[in-house]
Amino acid sequence: xxxxxxxxxxxxxxxxxxxxxxxxxxxxxxxxxxxxxxxxxxxxxxxxxxxxxxxxxxxxxxxxxxxxxxxxxxxxxxxxxxxxxxxxxxxxxxxxxxxxxxxxxxxxxxxxxxxxxxxxxxxxxxxxxxxxxxxxxxxxxxxxxxxxxxxxxxxxxxxxxxxxxxxxxxxxxxxxxxxxxxxxxxxxxxxxxxxxxxxxxxxxxxxxxxxxxxxxxxxxxxxxxxxxxxxxxxxxxxxxxxxxxxxxxxxxxxxxxxxxxxxxxxxxxxxxxxxxxxxxxxxxxxxxxxxxxxxxxxxxxxxxxxxxxxxxxxxxxxxxxxxxxxxxxxxxxxxxxxxxxxxxxxxxxxxxxxxxxxxxxxxxxx
Amino acid sequence: xxxxxxxxxxxxxxxxxxxxxxxxxxxxxxxxxxxxxxxxxxxxxxxxxxxxxxxxxxxxxxxxxxxxxxxxxxxxxxxxxxxxxxxxxxxxxxxxxxxxxxxxxxxxxxxxxxxxxxxxxxxxxxxxxxxxxxxxxxxxxxxxxxxxxxxxxxxxxxxxxxxxxxxxxxxxxxxxxxxxxxxxxxxxxxxxxxxxxxxxxxxxxxxxxxxxxxxxxxxxxxxxxxxxxxxxxxxxxxxxxxxxxxxxxxxxxxxxxxxxxxxxxxxxxxxxxxxxxxxxxxxxxxxxxxxxxx
Numbered sequence: 001x002x003x004x005x006x007x008x009x010x011x012x013x014x015x016x017x018x019x020x021x022x023x024x025x026x027x028x029x030x031x032x033x034x035x036x037x038x039x040x041x042x043x044x045x046x047x048x049x050x051x052x053x054x055x056x057x058x059x060x061x062x063x064x065x066x067x068x069x070x071x072x073x074x075x076x077x078x079x080x081x082x083x084x085x086x087x088x089x090x091x092x093x094x095x096x097x098x099x100x101x102x103x104x105x106x107x108x109x110x111x112x113x114x115x116x117x118x119x120x121x122x123x124x125x126x127x128x129x130x131x132x133x134x135x136x137x138x139x140x141x142x143x144x145x146x147x148x149x150x151x152x153x154x155x156x157x158x159x160x161x162x163x164x165x166x167x168x169x170x171x172x173x174x175x176x177x178x179x180x181x182x183x184x185x186x187x188x189x190x191x192x193x194x195x196x197x198x199x200x201x202x203x204x205x206x207x208x209x210x211x212x213x214x215x216x217x218x219x220x221x222x223x224x225x226x227x228x229x230x231x232x233x234x235x236x237x238x239x240x241x242x243x244x245x246x247x248x249x250x251x252x253x254x255x256x257x258x259x260x261x262x263x264x265x266x267x268x269x270x271x272x273x274x275x276x277x278x279x280x281x282x283x284x285x286x287x288x289x290x291x292x293x294x295x296x297x298x299x300x301x302x303x304x305x306x307x308x309x310x311x312x313x314x315x316x317x318x319x320x321x322x323x324x325x326x327x328x329x330x331x332x333x334x335x336x337x338x339x340x341x342x343x344x345x346x347x348x349x350x351x352x353x354x355x356x357x358x359x360x361x362x363x364x365x366x
Numbered sequence: 367x368x369x370x371x372x373x374x375x376x377x378x379x380x381x382x383x384x385x386x387x388x389x390x391x392x393x394x395x396x397x398x399x400x401x402x403x404x405x406x407x408x409x410x411x412x413x414x415x416x417x418x419x420x421x422x423x424x425x426x427x428x429x430x431x432x433x434x435x436x437x438x439x440x441x442x443x444x445x446x447x448x449x450x451x452x453x454x455x456x457x458x459x460x461x462x463x464x465x466x467x468x469x470x471x472x473x474x475x476x477x478x479x480x481x482x483x484x485x486x487x488x489x490x491x492x493x494x495x496x497x498x499x500x501x502x503x504x505x506x507x508x509x510x511x512x513x514x515x516x517x518x519x520x521x522x523x524x525x526x527x528x529x530x531x532x533x534x535x536x537x538x539x540x541x542x543x544x545x546x547x548x549x550x551x552x553x554x555x556x557x558x559x560x561x562x563x564x565x566x567x568x569x570x571x572x573x574x575x576x577x578x579x580x581x582x583x584x585x586x587x588x589x590x591x592x593x594x595x596x597x598x599x600x601x602x603x604x605x606x607x608x609x610x611x612x613x614x615x616x617x618x619x620x621x622x623x624x625x626x627x628x629x630x631x632x633x634x635x636x637x638x639x640x641x642x643x644x645x646x647x648x649x650x651x652x653x654x655x656x657x658x659x660x
Binding site for chain 1: 411414415416417433436437439441443445446447448449450451452460461463464465466508
């Protein structure tokens with residue numbers, strides 16, 4: 001064993017990267033993780049494609065007309081699939097055979113035509129044919145209610161799932177090292193902060209990978225199913241979401257690592273990470289219940305823990321000024337720096353304390 | 367030379383180390399003995415920098431030990447443990463890389479060391495599938511893979527069968543022969559006695575005795591002798607300056623108050639009959655230990 005000695009001690013960054021590599025490698029080797037990610041991607045793909053087909057599906061009403069009645073539907077022909085029949089009897093035959101839902105045949109007062117249908121009046125067609133007075137809405141809503149709901153739900157759900165999945169991963173990984181006692185060996189080789197940083201970076205890369213994967217599926221899916229209008233509207237919010245998620249997750253990861261360091265066994269993780277779990281779930285529920293409440297959304301978009309959901313939703317709804325995401329991002333970054341400092345202190349103070357849960361006050365002590 | 371001077375450490379208000387100082391010389395095995403809670407693990411953690419000390423210094427060749435120096439320290443914590451789901455080779459390579467080796471170097475060294483320790487067949491098995499004895503070997507590989515100058519081993523022999531004790535002992539001796547400074551703690555005083563060149567005895571957070579094994583023995587040697595003779599040794603009881611501790615026919619164990627008294631006993635024994643054996647009885651480490659921790 002006279003092989004080369006280490007030429008130089010690895011730098012802090014190299015140590016961090018080694019931990020990062022191990023963290024990612026061990027996760028990618030977990031079958032449970034690969035399968036659940038595969039299922040998540042599949043669900044996302046199905047949702048986007050199904051949405052596309054639903055939007056495209058032909059909802060035009062098949063209607064037969066004759067030369068005399070064609071004029072009656074000229075103003076609404078976009079909503080109809082018009083078949084021109086040679087005469088009234090031919091039109092009736094088309095209805096009878098089920099090729100069309102209804103036929104307009106000449107005759108009948110006061111319209112000059114009669115609607116022929118099989119066994120029930122074609123209500124949609126009747127509405128289209130009715131004359132409605134012009135309506136002026138004083139409040140216009142740029143975004144359809146359903147779209148608003150589903151986009152909010154989407155951001156909320158993705159944030160919640162990704163943050164919780166990888167927050168739990170980092171917590172388990174910290175406790176695993178304590179429980180198996182390998183941590184003492186690790187921190188005798190590299191600084192504690194390098195170990196913490198490597199874990200945070202590794203899990204952030206994994207979480208971002210999942211987010212970017214989902215975004216790619218959304219973009220490709222929307223393009224393929226020809227929903228480019230929605231895609232244009234979602235582009236900027238998606239980018240903001242990715243940026244906010246990146247820092248929002250680092251913030252949570254540092255706190256999850258610190259909380260987990262306070263316990264010594266996997267069974268006890270819940271006792272310190274539960275408050276964080278609520279913190280991760282809160283934006284999801286808030287955005288579902290309050291996506292039409294501008295005040296709540298505005299507050300959400302500035303509170304660092306909910307900004308990754310709140311701000312992209314507001315950008316999507318067109319409610320945010322151009323500078324608002326930037327301001328919120330600065331607040332998030334500052335919180336992130338503070339959380340890393342506090343998290344690192346708790347982590348350092350708790351890592352070698354085995355047995356009973358470390359009290360927060362003690363963990364924070366210098 | 368690794369040197370500790372005036373190390374103190376308190377938990378809460380309780381002082382667990384008080385003015386702890388001793389040296390660990392390169393090329394030698396230093397045994398670190400003490401009862402449970404005497405401060406062995408705390409001292410070792412402080413040497414490794416895993417735990418912060420309240421006062422005192424740890425120096426290597428006269429200069430304060432830095433993080434860079436500690437990269438060349440090998441450590442076996444009392445609480446064993448490796449990642450259960452990592453493969454043996456991969457795990458040892460990972461630790462070597464944390465100590466600053468490049469991936470190819472780390473792989474070559476880890477492979478050679480694991481083969482030396484008899485784990486050559488298990489390189490790609492997960493740690494959790496190894497038997498306890500083999501996990502212990504992997505743990506030793508983890509402490510040695512980066513060719514440390516200073517080896518700190520907390521209870522390296524606990525939980526090992528006698529065969530494995532010999533394997534570990536010979537590995538430690540070969541490392542010391544290559545110039546490493548080796549400090550290890552153990553409850554197994556017979557093993558320590560057999561292996562150690564130097565000894566440090568700690569009790570209640572203070573160092574009670576430190577020095578070479580032979581020095582300590584002679585310091586604590588009472589003039590205790592063992593006599594095995596053909597005749598009855600009962601006359602010993604009446605010799606001035608002799609205190610008989612054990613007696614059985616021709617066998618006697620006694621303390622003499624001077625070398626002259628001992629020699630007088632020998633001469634008289636030879637006059638009285640054949641003497642099969644007359645020898646000074648060295649105190650065992652266990653005896654010294656009991657004596658100094660009181």
